[in-house]
Amino acid sequence: MPVPRLSPGDRVRVTISATAVRSGPGYLELSPRTYIEFESEDDLDVEVIAGLFRCGDVVTDGSRTLLRTVVVRDSGTEAYWTAADGSVVRDDEVRPEALRLLLRIA
Incomplete structure (x- = not known):
């Protein structure tokens, strides 16, 4: 730009x-x-961007609010973002530098 x-x-x-x-x-x-x-x-x-967001973190990417969701299964751990409308947003669909932490639950 x-x-x-x-x-x-x-x-x-x-x-x-x-x-x-x-x-x-x-x-x-x-x-x-x-x-x-x-x-x-x-x-x-x-603002230092944390390397990893934790389960329960609430962030904004400037246009929407996202909740960090982590699911642990026998086959491994899956982490993704959940938008307010319930849609799943994968890590490769957001720019990490655009994310701003709004709320961290312990």
Whole structure:
């Protein structure tokens, strides 16, 4: 997606999905090739995406609310998302970086 033409003073929200390489006071380096400098941590809102969601987690992908469902059988464990209308949403049907945790039950 191209960056729109911006003017000084324009308010923006930038979303970056990446892997942390290193961080320190006033900087954050992400992979691939993203470097962020900031004066105050109050200027930056960083959300760490957990590697695995747990059974019972409620998330949003920006357009719908999803419930993490895990079924354990003798043949193995199956994990998927259940939408509010009862439809099953597989992991490959969502972008993990788009998921925002709304509720975690212990």
